Amino acid sequence: xxxxxxxxxxxxxxxxxxxxxxxxxxxxxxxxxxxxxxxxxxxxxxxxxxxxxxxxxxxxxxxxxxxxxxxxxxxxxxxxxxxxxxxxxxxxxxxxxxxxxxxxxxxxxxxxxxxxxxxxxxxxxxxxxxxxxxxxxxxxxxxxxxxxxxxxxxxxxxxxxxxxxxxxxxxxxxxxxxxxxxxxxxxxxxxxxxxxxxxxxxxxxxxxxxxxxxxxxxxxxxxxxxxxxxxxxxxxxxxxxxxxxxxxxxxxxxxxxxxxxxxxxxxxxxxxxxxxxxxxxxxxxxxxxxxxxxxxxxxxxxxxxxxxxxxxxxxxxxxxxxxxxxxxxxxxxxxxxxx
Numbered sequence: 001x002x003x004x005x006x007x008x009x010x011x012x013x014x015x016x017x018x019x020x021x022x023x024x025x026x027x028x029x030x031x032x033x034x035x036x037x038x039x040x041x042x043x044x045x046x047x048x049x050x051x052x053x054x055x056x057x058x059x060x061x062x063x064x065x066x067x068x069x070x071x072x073x074x075x076x077x078x079x080x081x082x083x084x085x086x087x088x089x090x091x092x093x094x095x096x097x098x099x100x101x102x103x104x105x106x107x108x109x110x111x112x113x114x115x116x117x118x119x120x121x122x123x124x125x126x127x128x129x130x131x132x133x134x135x136x137x138x139x140x141x142x143x144x145x146x147x148x149x150x151x152x153x154x155x156x157x158x159x160x161x162x163x164x165x166x167x168x169x170x171x172x173x174x175x176x177x178x179x180x181x182x183x184x185x186x187x188x189x190x191x192x193x194x195x196x197x198x199x200x201x202x203x204x205x206x207x208x209x210x211x212x213x214x215x216x217x218x219x220x221x222x223x224x225x226x227x228x229x230x231x232x233x234x235x236x237x238x239x240x241x242x243x244x245x246x247x248x249x250x251x252x253x254x255x256x257x258x259x260x261x262x263x264x265x266x267x268x269x270x271x272x273x274x275x276x277x278x279x280x281x282x283x284x285x286x287x288x289x290x291x292x293x294x295x296x297x298x299x300x301x302x303x304x305x306x307x308x309x310x311x312x313x314x315x316x317x318x319x320x321x322x323x324x325x326x327x328x329x330x331x332x333x334x335x336x337x338x339x
Contacts (some may be wrong), residue, residue: 060317123151139270
């Protein structure tokens with residue numbers, strides 16, 4: 001009995017120490033990496049976003065959606081700051097990540113739900129015909145813009161994104177763990193310290209076979225992901241991911257807008273053949289760009305090529321909009337003459 005009591009006391013001591021560390025760490029991170037954009041309320045939750053445009057008339061609008069364990073600062077660091085020289089760029093903290101809020105429950109983690117909230121924010125910001133770019137986990141989000149939110153979307157880009165069911169992907173046990181009391185407690189005691197110890201290995205694996213981009217943790221505000229609420233949102237995203245792509249993948253053939261897929265052939269995080277190739281094959285007219293020797297972060301490893309491909313697509317959308325507007329004006333003119 002004394003051994004049991006000793007183990008229980010040790011557990012409580014470790015849990016208390018973990019909770020104290022997590023609380024202090026969360027406070028420090030919040031002070032060190034404050035919000036850098038604006039907030040917009042959608043369905044009772046505030047979404048944090050950056051809205052940046054060049055001097056003069058932008059060539060179009062590009063929306064950036066980050067992957068797992070990330071936020072809008074990383075999107076701006078990797079892509080947005082360059083694209084904003086010519087385009088209006090909106091980068092969002094996905095619901096529950098960075099400084100965006102998210103209501104409780106796995107339903108709020110669903111890709112379709114996250115896409116709906118961001119799409120509503122875009123409507124309120126008067127966005128139309130945007131190029132929606134999603135990296136990694138946001139590959140599950142982006143198809144919904146092409147299928148369900150075409151009023152704000154002109155084209156989509158999936159960058160090393162998750163799109164397709166994979167063998168052994170069922171996660172029922174994981175869903176039960178994440179929604180349990182034990183899971184809630186773990187994310188507020190042990191999870192953050194353990195993950196911080198593993199972070200150097202995680203960063204190296206994410207970038208492999210390339211080296212991690214210098215300054216990515218500081219400039220990308222990556223520590224924001226290692227706070228209990230953001231950590232929980234990340235875990236919930238993974239819990240719903242498999243079932244979500246099972247449901248949505250049969251609809252990919254219904255996409256009827258320009259789609260670009262970019263992926264590294266050596267991606268160790270998201271299997272390129274399974275996800276990127278499959279999605280490109282399923283979407284009529286989709287363009288697939290495969291980058292030999294590149295891993296999961298092509299926006300850093302082959303930044304110029306990725307930027308150029310996105311800009312080509314954005315110009316195509318911009319030119320199409322101008323042409324349609326011109327046809328509309330011409331039609332109005334002819335109508336006036338015959339009237």
